[in-house]
Amino acid sequence: MEYNKIVENIIDSVRPLQGQGKQADYIPALANVNPDQMGICIETIGGAAYTYEKADTRFSIQSISKVFALAMAFSIEGEGLWERMGREPSGTAFNSLVQLEIEQGKPRNPFINAGAIVMTDILCERLKDPEGFFLQFVRNMSGSNTINYNHAVAESEREQGYLNAAIINLLKYHGNIKGDIERVLRFYFLMCSVEMSCRELAHAFLPFADHTKPFDYTDVYLTRSQVKRINAIMQTCGFYDEAGDFSYLVGLPGKSGVGGGIAAVFPSLYSVAVWSPRLNAKGNSVIGMKMLELLTTATQQSIF
Ligand code: DON
Secondary structure (H helix, E strand, C coil): CCHHHHHHHHHHHHHHHCCCCECCCCCHHHHHCCCCCCEEEEEECCCCEEEEECCCCCEECHHHHHHHHHHHHHHHHHHHHHHCCCCCCCCCCCCCCHHHHHCCCCCCCCCCHHHHHHHHHHHHHHCCCHHHHHHHHHHHHHCCCCCECCHHHHHHHHHCCHHHHHHHHHHHHCCCCCCCHHHHHHHHHHHHCCEECHHHHHHHHHHHHCCCCCEEECCEEECHHHHHHHHHHHHHHCCHHHHHHHHHHCCCCEEECCCCEEEEEECCCEEEEEECCCECCCCCEHHHHHHHHHHHHHHCCCCC
16 A cells, blocks of 8 residues: 555645644643644554654643553453443533433443543552553553653643543542542543654554454553454544544544544554644544545545
């Protein structure tokens, strides 16, 4: 596949979209990022990486961290994880409270904030040093030992984190948080604050595409069936109330974050990460979504 030619065309096609959408500013520290940047990295199963534009610039991965949290929590709890959350698409915003009240504190899925906060609680309960373990896991998956938390971003989000505070209080009321809510929230915000580049994200997601090697990183072991199931959840729940559109337009399992990043996988072929900070109304990167739509259209390869 001529990824070079394809991606050069994609970049020319999305340039006119620059200026559309708005970067996340509900986390004050994220409002300082120059919004008119983009990057893309494709890594194939063979290990070849194709990088373009700002593929080596690190950005806040935000909700993409929920995939790493799921890998850890699923590896620890196995099928027992589903006693505390569902695996159905929510059709609502990532930080919505509506269903959580109706469904009595059982989050719809691991990728909405409520589900991720329950996973954070599990990691706090089961691990001695969850912050250290999480970071080491992400570093090992990406092959990059300099990846870190951005404490200023985490703190900035904590100061404004009223909705997440409401979510964890509702969860706690219904008995679905075992630990101290302040402690769990602090770790949740820290996970969101991890900074990675498109190249590092694509590399970290490759094991979700590559079923030929065992998934075994820093004591996080997943069976092939579990990896396949994480991909299924990315496909159905990775984009909140835009999961249907992402499936329709791009057709890959993936996960977005309000930092403007999206990581996705084409099982048995490649992983891809894109980044551009301006978001659409659903909180997903305008240019990032378009780059992926054009990629899967131009390659004419489909998982369906
Ligand atoms: O909980 C929050 O609001 C953020 N730290 C993460 C949100 C996010 O990235 C949602 N995804 N698109």
